[in-house]
Amino acid sequence: MNAAVIAFSEKGYELGERLVSWLEQSGDTAELTRCRQGGLEEWTRAHFRRDALIFIGSCGIAVRAV
Secondary structure (H helix, E strand, C coil): CEEEEEECCHHHHHHHHHHHHHHHHCCCEEEEEECCCCCHHHHHHHHCCCCEEEEECCHHHHHHHC
């Protein structure tokens, strides 16, 4: 699996680091990004063709981005 992970807070980013580490130990690849102001739409567009998009934050934010 080729996943992209985005986090919106410091705690979310820490969780993302653990998730990426776990995915890589399982033989998958993942890229972690900390969302900057106004960057969610651009990030979603750039990563939409991946096997998985993982949003660490509010569900409503993820729904609007997709």
